[in-house]
Amino acid sequence: MTATLTAAPARRVAPRPAPRPRSAAATTSGGGGARTASVATTATARGAAVAVAPVVPAERVVPRAQRDLHVVSTPRRVRWGRAVVAMAIFSVFGSLLVSAVVHSMLVKGQSHIDDLNRQIRIERKALEEDRLDLARASSPARLAAEAKRLGLVEADTQTWIRPGSDAAPVVTGDKAQSPSAADDVDEGRR
Numbered sequence: 001m002t003a004t005l006t007a008a009p010a011r012r013v014a015p016r017p018a019p020r021p022r023s024a025a026a027t028t029s030g031g032g033g034a035r036t037a038s039v040a041t042t043a044t045a046r047g048a049a050v051a052v053a054p055v056v057p058a059e060r061v062v063p064r065a066q067r068d069l070h071v072v073s074t075p076r077r078v079r080w081g082r083a084v085v086a087m088a089i090f091s092v093f094g095s096l097l098v099s100a101v102v103h104s105m106l107v108k109g110q111s112h113i114d115d116l117n118r119q120i121r122i123e124r125k126a127l128e129e130d131r132l133d134l135a136r137a138s139s140p141a142r143l144a145a146e147a148k149r150l151g152l153v154e155a156d157t158q159t160w161i162r163p164g165s166d167a168a169p170v171v172t173g174d175k176a177q178s179p180s181a182a183d184d185v186d187e188g189r190r
Contacts, residue, residue: 155173156173157171157172157173158171158172158173159171160172
């Protein structure tokens with residue numbers, strides 16, 4: 001709150017100074033009856049008389065502007081110490097909260113990674129089993145057994161050719177023939 005001036009500014013009048021006390025000698029030596037009447041004398045313990053001026057309250061003229069003003073309390077001082085401590089506590093707890101949130105996100109991400117690793121191990125195991133099944137299915141012993149079951153017979157000779165090469169084919173087997181004899185057999189079939 002502040003003091004405000006509501007009336008027109010008045011002329012300032014300086015207060016009158018208080019009257020000076022006069023000495024006893026000045027009042028008794030030719031001062032007249034009115035002056036001596038206003039001075040009172042008192043006796044002291046040693047017997048000397050001392051003149052004392054009467055205390056008369058002087059009327060003080062207070063301007064109107066000052067009559068409308070009233071005393072206000074001083075504005076409350078901001079206590080920076082408490083504010084600094086409160087901000088420090090807030091920042092510590094805030095950083096702890098942020099740390100907890102980040103840690104929980106890391107744990108959640110790590111659990112997702114663990115799930116993916118578990119799934120990869122399962123899929124690798126299934127792939128190894130499939131490769132083993134493929135190796136069993138393509139083994140020569142199984143193929144021969146399957147061929148006999150279907151009624152196929154084993155050939156006496158096998159002819160191996162290499163695509164893209166001009167070399168003569170290689171014939172293997174119990175009754176291997178020379179390449180020229182194999183050609184004669186092939187021409188007779190035509």
